[in-house]
Amino acid sequence: MNANVLESIEGFREKWPFTAHYVRVNGWRMHYVDEGAGDPILLLHGNPTWGFLYRDVIPPLVKAGYRVIVPDMIGFGLSEKPAREQAHSLDGHIANLTGLVRQLDLRRLMLVCHDWGGPTGLGFAMSNPERVRALTVMSTWAWPMPPAEFHTRVFPWRTMHAPLVGPYLLGRHNVLAWRGVYLSVVGREKFRHEAQAVYEAVLPDAETRLLTWVWPRWIPLDDTARARARFTWLEAELAKSNLPTLIIWGREDEVFDATTFAERFKRLMPHAEGPHMVTGRHFLQEDSSPEITALVAAFLDRLDEKEAS
């Protein structure tokens, strides 16, 4: 990734003034932001975004007294982008995150999980519960069988990432970072003006976009799915977990609709707070970062008070 491309985007540095940090995990170079001091909050993105998704969440959480760490998943953002599909697996991405957290020796973590940041972040949390204080889930899932009816449809979901079609549509034409995110926000003109060019710029060439069609292929659709066992484990572990959990969902989310997904998280973790509904489709941070920030900060304040008492 040529950083000059990002710098050439009008207003980029004002929106993203954070210092770049790098760490090597599982042999890959991972980019992350590390701002502020205090109990750590780990903000996790999914497909096809990067830490930029949280640009308006980071400063107010730092101001509220937290250390905010925002990694770019290997394959996205400013992290290394492996050129072969076989470099990616759900377990591998959980291990990447674990590598980052252990190297930074983070404890008392609040994990904020969105999209594939859910299965990876929650997978990390369930395998390292001693490092985790609380969870937030947003527009994601953590169980084995098809996340939504949408994911079982041949048109458009399965066609989009079918053999050769995925590399053509998502590789040659970058449709997920271009059209896909645009269609999955509420304030589309604001998004087009403020963010779209940034999401496209970090995936400049076909081979850098590999993970945009590989992640969809990891969504379990039947009993033979590669990640089925890991999702089965994840669901069972979450059901046993008593980690304080906050559920935030986009009111307009059509893909991970709240009625199906937020409610299922609530049934899986009945002690969870929420779901709190905010304006947003799948990429709800683009529409409701101030509201999400306020909900996370208030939740942690209440946790502090409870622990103090």
Added chain:
Amino acid sequence: MADVAVIRRPPNEDTRQALVLTEDRVGHYPEFRAFFVRTFDLDRVGLSEPGYVQAPSGLVYALVFIGRSGEPFPAGLEIYTIVPALEPLDDVVVDQDLWAILGWMIEGVGAPWTVEGLHATGRLYRIPAAV
């Protein structure tokens, strides 16, 4: 999609093969792998030679099948366009040809996959060759 045709090996004097599309997991949906095995007799031919198709522009494309230990063959697929050795590609033409090849493949794979579904997906994402 009769405008894509399987052909025999073309003459290769003063040409080069230019890589235009790569698929690491052609059997993600096994019916796609089965289509290529059936169309190019891969159970017999194996790795001995690529498959060749002629696209609507008249350009010929070589389909190079990739084997991976422990996985059914082919595991992957690379598509190369065969062009005059020292000439650059016409990317618009290649893109239109690839779209036609995808349609030919989907038609050959068959239900529940449909060319109409592919074209609708292309239009949804405003792919130039689909609109």
